[in-house]
Amino acid sequence: xxxxxxxxxxxxxxxxxxxxxxxxxxxxxxxxxxxxxxxxxxxxxxxxxxxxxxxxxxxxxxxxxxxxxxxxxxxxxxxxxxxxxxxxxxxxxxxxxxxxxxxxxxxxxxxxxxxxxxxxxxxxxxxxxxxxxxxxxxxxxxxxxxxxxxxxxxxxxxxxxxxxxxxxxxxxxxxxxxxxxxxxx
Amino acid sequence: xxxxxxxxxxxxxxxxxxxxxxxxxxxxxxxxxxxxxxxxxxxxxxxxxxxxxxxxxxxxxxxxxxxxxxxxxxxxxxxxxxxxx
Numbered sequence: 001x002x003x004x005x006x007x008x009x010x011x012x013x014x015x016x017x018x019x020x021x022x023x024x025x026x027x028x029x030x031x032x033x034x035x036x037x038x039x040x041x042x043x044x045x046x047x048x049x050x051x052x053x054x055x056x057x058x059x060x061x062x063x064x065x066x067x068x069x070x071x072x073x074x075x076x077x078x079x080x081x082x083x084x085x086x087x088x089x090x091x092x093x094x095x096x097x098x099x100x101x102x103x104x105x106x107x108x109x110x111x112x113x114x115x116x117x118x119x120x121x122x123x124x125x126x127x128x129x130x131x132x133x134x135x136x137x138x139x140x141x142x143x144x145x146x147x148x149x150x151x152x153x154x155x156x157x158x159x160x161x162x163x164x165x166x167x168x169x170x171x172x173x174x175x176x177x178x179x180x181x182x183x184x185x
Numbered sequence: 186x187x188x189x190x191x192x193x194x195x196x197x198x199x200x201x202x203x204x205x206x207x208x209x210x211x212x213x214x215x216x217x218x219x220x221x222x223x224x225x226x227x228x229x230x231x232x233x234x235x236x237x238x239x240x241x242x243x244x245x246x247x248x249x250x251x252x253x254x255x256x257x258x259x260x261x262x263x264x265x266x267x268x269x270x
Contacts, residue, residue, distance in 0.1 A: 071195070
């Protein structure tokens with residue numbers, strides 16, 4: 001990516017120089033599952049303490065930032081299904097956020113459509129205070145877009161982290177490196 | 186003013202940032218770079234530098250795209266001659 005990484009990705013020897021074969025790190029499916037359950041937990045599990053904490057902090061800030069900017073309405077399994085699929089990469093926390101939104105802000109723009117068959121329009125016209133409170137929590141415009149994007153990108157980035165545990169050229173943790181050197185000696 | 190006073194963190198949208206929404210791309214770029222470089226950088230002493238470079242490149246890339254699209258919409262498309270019947 002940056003060209004500064006000393007890792008070899010199976011490049012052919014140049015000028016007859018004998019390069020050692022690229023080291024392959026075994027897949028860690030259990031770490032991948034942990035990484036999905038809580039971003040960064042997979043790296044903490046394999047012994048990458050600092051990397052795990054950085055992933056956890058950055059993902060938490062993206063998710064918290066998304067909800068802070070757009071309110072709970074930015075995670076919506078019912079109406080923004082495609083975005084929700086991307087957001088689900090963050091793990092169970094997104095499902096909890098969706099349940100939270102469903103509780104505090106269940107009114108949706110669709111409910112006001114005549115075809116929806118709900119009584120939301122009439123309740124709004126009648127000045128239902130609970131419905132008006134719910135609508136104040138619904139976000140529109142740029143704040144909704146940016147909030148949704150923050151959490152969707154957090155989910156996709158965590159998916160990259162999860163998939164990295166199946167990458168044979170990923171950076172081995174000190175523990176994995178020590179185990180390999182111990183096994184090879 | 187009323188909207189700002191009524192703001193409840195994590196419960197109501199932060200409408201105050203609506204006029205400067207594009208500035209939110211900066212923390213976004215930094216956090217994305219933090220996650221990507223946490224799994225890609227081999228020597229963690231180089232981590233901060235790699236994150237700074239990647240975040241700067243993302244923001245510059247977005248800025249370039251914005252300028253190009255603005256030129257296309259404001260200059261390029263209006264310059265297309267209109268064919269009258």
